[in-house]
Amino acid sequence: MIKSLYIRNYVLIQTLDLDFESGLTAFTGETGAGKSIIVGALSLLFGQRADIQVIGPHADDAEIIAICHIESGSEADLWLKSQELEHDGEIEIRRTIHKSGRSKIWLGGKPSTNKTIQQLGEMVLQIHGQHDQVKLLQPAQQLHIVDSYGDFKQLLQDINAISDDWRTLQKQLEGLHNSGSLSAEQLQLLQYQFEELSNLELQENEYDSLHKQLEQATHAVELKSSLTQAQQLLSNGDLNASQILNNVSQSLSQTKGYDFSSIIGMLSEASINIEEAAAEIGLIEQNIDDDPQTLQTVEQRLDQIYSVGRKQKIEPHQLYQHTQELQARLSKHSEQDSEKQELEKAIQDSLDQFHNLAKQLHKKRQKAAQALATEISKQVKTLGLADAQLKIEVHRDSDKTPNPLGQDQVEFTVAINKGQSFQSLSKTASGGELSRIALAIEVSINQQQSGTFVFDEVDTGVGGATAEMIGQLMQQLGHNNQVFAVTHLPQVAGFADQHLQVSKENVNGITQSAVAVLEHEQRIHELARMSGGQNITETTLAQAREFLKTG
Template identity: 35%
Template sequence: MLLQLNIQNFAIVRSLDIDWQQGMTTITGETGAGKSIAIDALGLCLGDRAVTNVVRADCKKAELAATFDTSHNIAAKNWLKHHDMLLDNECILRRVISAEGRSKAYINGSQVPLAQLKEIGQLLIHIHGQHNHQLIVKASEQRNILDAYANHQHLLDEVKYYYQQWRSLSQEAQTLQENKLQREAQQQLLQYQVQELNEFSLQPDEFENLEKDYQRQSNGQHILSETLSAVQQLSEAEQFNVVDSLRSSADKIAGLANYDGKLKAIAEQLNEALIQVEDASQELKHYYQSVELDPDSYSLIEERYSSAIMLAKKHQVAPNALAQFHQQLLQELALFSSDESRLIKINDDIESAKQQYQNAANILSESRAKAAAKLSKMITNSMAELNMAHGKFAIKVSQDKLDHLSLHGHDNVSFLASLNPGQPLEAMNKVASGGELSRISLAMQVILADKVITPSLIFDEVDVGISGPTAAMVGKKLQQLAKNTQVICVTHLPQVASKGHQQLFVAKLTDGEHTETTVTELSRDGRVQEIARLLAGDKVTDTSLANAQELLAG
């Protein structure tokens, strides 16, 4: 519920602190005093668009803050917790607006986008303005009202789920169908490419081995001549070879080591070198003897190696990546086959989702029909209490074309009314005036009070155009509504003002140069005087005072 509203330098308000109570609060005042200023300020705290003229003249900025108790508002607390703004059992919405029209928004001290003010605001309070009754003539609002009364959110969620499933599948099928021709052309190209690569059948790592074999075979003669030359230099040349030279040097140093022990280590190194060179020479000789030049084998290797390079160039990949590219094309081709299979199967899936949607929508329709009958009777009775004795109200639930699927089921919900004897039931906007629509709207609000999620409701002069016994009944209805939720009502009717548990008086003061609006909580005596003024006008009489006391006692 709303606890406090602080207003600084807003419109003609210099500074206001308003404390709000549970139950019903009425706001009265003279015409032009600015009874709706507090509501306008609260609207800005809830995310309404700001304009430059909201800042008091000669001031740099306006500051507005609304404090709410969230101890029993689970939805609001969950929202605050989700956004890391939970602060005990309070929610403070603050708005700062500069004279140039720039504004900043805060929730529990954290600066936030304006959209977040609107989100949390919907969970805290609802402002029912003078023209809000016009909403109830809209088909979507009528459906929402009926669904709120029926309290079948689980059925709405189920219909929504199957509708979204059907829509997603239908869009997938449409995409598959639209891309079919393009897919077929791509598939033909892929099939040609895969067939060519299948025939060549290059295996993983095969190109690297081919490249090695090709280099060996193409340089075979050079390898033979060079290895033979190396063998001769190492061990077989008669005039000079490395082995004989090393052996001679090793023997000499070994002999000298008998005279100087420091040469012993060097002699050992030379012997080790001699052994390694002899081993290398033998291995090189064996290698030379094992090499065979096979022109036929070389021709095959050269042909496959060249073909691999040409294929890689054709597909614009590196030769060593050709085998991997082949596998990639195979996978893409398999996906095309998968798309074709999916296109065949998806129609069955669409029909299944559509059938599940129809079943859920039919159950929703039955629930709406039952709720419509009950709500129609309750609103008809409430209309009689609101001085529409001959009024009748009916909710018509008709089904749209069954092949037309929507997020809300296949029902058309229409609110019909008849206000005079013999008059047929017709759409409300055709038979009801603005005042009558306002009363019907109020009747709905009272009936739906147990199901209202927002813990606070504000009525901004919704009683315009009514008087007498009707006004008294409107006051009782609002008071009845206040048993379940906090009700704040801006009114000019004494019958409504007297039903409030708290009454605020709005006055406009001026010293000839400056104008200022004040809001005062009225005492019991103050309420008698104000209600008497509403009854009699500026000239309060003993009779009007007595009537005021009677209204407050009622």
């Protein structure tokens, strides 16, 4: 509820500081006094588009501040916590408008935005007036009304959770497709390529090894001849290097007159190296295969590799690595395919659960809609629409994808007069009729709720017993809510728990609106003025006391 409202330099109000109570508060006053200014200020505070024309005369800016009570555990409380806005059961909303056109909003002392404050406003304040029923005509709001009446919180929470799960799984599946998942054509091609490479049975480094073998096999005879000659010169010939070194060493060791030990050591080491080189050459010679069949086998194997490389447009030396990459890609696809199947099954399970819950919700909504339509029709008949009947149709779209609100569309239809067919509210109801229907709806669904409702002259064009019934319904709605009623009917104002009178006066040549809280006797005189005009008589006073007594 709104606990207090401060207004400065707004339209005809220079300064106004009001404290409000729970229950029904009536705003009354003469025509043109500015009763609806309060409604305008609240609308502006909760996100209505700012217009510099609302700034009071001779002022540079306007300011509106409200202190709202936030009930613990309420929708508004949970929303504020989600916005990281701390409060101790009360929160301040402040808005300023400057002549330059600049507008600023603060929520809980922190700068805020129109969109944010509008979201909060939808939770704590509802305004109904002659020309302010657009929200009631919206399908989303009509669905919300049925849900508020039926109280399907747990079922809606379950549907919301399933819808979230379904969307998450869908995103995971989409991500899987976008992460390189193979199409059927791609998979077929890769499997064919991999099968061809697997049949080739290419080993790591085999291509390089075959090239070396080819080089050896091509020059095998020449190589063997050269190696045999080398061995002859090093150690096997009649006069070889090893023998020459031994002869030199022996000659120097027998020569007197000089110490040749270091040179003899070098010659000995050289002789050992020559022997090792000769032995290595011998091993190489033994391993050289000069069989013509070997050359043919190597050439055939290389031809196989070249052929596959050409078909797959891969360089021969890259075929082995390409095989490994194909295997890894096919393995990943297999894993993804398995994961995809699991995701698709989970998605279908979520979809089945959603359809099941949505079907349950549809049946409950139909039942609630029928009961609510009966209740609203009953209330509307007491508000001067004796022949009006309301019908609420609930249609289920079974093909609709998971949605936090289920699969239903709701439409309020009404027949105002006897013999008329049912039509949507937007096509058949006037502004005044819509206002009274809105009052009937709020009374029907908000007996156990908690919020602030503003009714701006919804009683226009009625009187007598109907006016009294409007006041009675507003009072009834105020038992668990805060209700503001801008009214010109004493029958309505008589039901108020708090009565505020709006007046207009001339201060130093400037017209200003003022608001006064009326006490008991003041209320009687105001009700008398409303029922009898400026000439207040004992009759009008007696009638005013009756209005107050009835209320």
